[in-house]
Amino acid sequence: MEKLKHVISSRQFKDPGFLLSLFESAHQMERDDVFHALTDPLRGRILATLFFEPSTRTRFSFEAAMQKLGGGVLTSENAKANSSATKGETISDTVRIVSGYADAIAIRHYEQGAAEAAARISPVPIINAGDGVGEHPTQALADIYTIKKELGRLSGLRVALVGDLLNGRTIHSLLPLLCLYPGVTIDLLSPAQLRLPPLYREFLAERGVAFHEGERLEGVIEQADVAYITRVQSERFVSRQEYDAVKDVYIIDAETANRLKPEAIIMHPLPRVNEISPEVDANTRAAYFKQAKNSLYIRMALLKHLLA
């Protein structure tokens, strides 16, 4: 495997062979965890989690991952309010200081580009755990790992990406990874005001990836191998009125879920609001809770790669 220094964007991952090695490592982590056979390759190492935006899955799974590998954690779970950022300290100064205490830093920040800026000055690995409406590369790694586990392949898939494609950073990170595999077709389903930004559409076009844009689930969802649903990101809207106009535009209920192919999977990075009804959780196509669990093992594999 090529050695990564920082993990800022999923565009860094250009080699499907590297991803396969990461998947194998994650799978080994899962087996060892189930059989209580994990070793402590990161004993004595420390991960700092600096979260300037809310999180459940990403922060907890990073911290669990580090501890399961024998390492320790320093955490600031509401860094916007509870770190010296409130006194006016810049993210650069914060990272300079924290890198003296920790061997790697996972940052979630409300500004796009914050993790990249941190990486420019950090002597220790920076992991982008979500930067505003930018990217969330470790979620995307968990996502394609989940697709591979559930469907057994990543090539030749038809993937429907549904919801807030404008603000959904998990989508922005997932697209470059999907582009690594031949024969992938992507359906982009969103309301007009939440279309995928031109940057990402140009990226797909440059790579010759077949993609279609639309608004209606009907006629598309039935052909999908993967239906990846996203939350409309209330926190990115300037007015409540604008959010209310689109918040429930897609709702996957039992009837919609059953229109998918029997072997298709339904994914969601979570948290969900109304976009997948709880009744879908028992559907054999529902993969979103497995996706969240897989993120633990992919983050273990990634931390081991960066720090062992």
Ligand code: CP
């Ligand atoms: N998927 C994801 O990033 O979830 P959290 O916001 O809970 O970390």
